[in-house]
Amino acid sequence: MKKRIAIFASGSGSNAQKIMEHFKYSNLVEVTLVLSNNPDAYVLQRADNFEIPSHVFDRQAFYDTDEVVDILKRLDIDLVVLAGFLWLVPENLLKAFPNKIINIHPSLLPKYGGKGMYGDKVHKAVLAAGEEEHGITIHFVNENFDEGEVIHQAKFRVEPGDTLEILKFKGQQLEHQYFPKVIENLAKKYN
Secondary structure (H helix, E strand, O other), X not given: OOEEEXXXXXXXOHHHHHHHHHHOOOOOEEEEXXXXXXXXXXXXXXXXXXXXXXXXXXXXXXXXXXXXXXHHHHOOOOEEEEOOXXXXXXXXXXXXXXXXXXXXXXXXXXXXXXXXXXOHHHHHHHHHHOOOEEEEEEEEXXXXXXXXXXXXXXXXXXXXXXXXXXXXXHHHHHHHHHHHHHHHHHHHHOO
């Protein structure tokens, strides 16, 4: 039986798109639902393009009710994937899906992680610090931002003259390459 995943995203959803593409004809994994806290997020259009249902929720529903957890349970979700989702995951969701929520972060954690560290803010901090290498981390989610157990990291060299746009591009290439593969490997383990 296919493993059913739900993708949470707050913005454009380029990682969600790569995941949907990767599993479109898979016998192992099915993207069952895309969820967002942003009704204007482009990820919702991407989900629609793949004919994958979506659900939008607000802060009150996410933190003060079981609405989101109930939807995921009703759909028999096996794995929750955070792909550019910016809110801290509440305790009720963590308890409902122990060690079954993963996130991707645009740095080599534990460096440049934590509350407020996402997207361009991470890359700007890496440039300001003069780091020689940078990369991505895919990790399990716990009650703190970016502190869950690391599943996979991939690195690239920061070359002299690299700009914010170049770091973003290099990082996204790694995200798009590895995130679907890591999800696939986890799905195999859950069988």
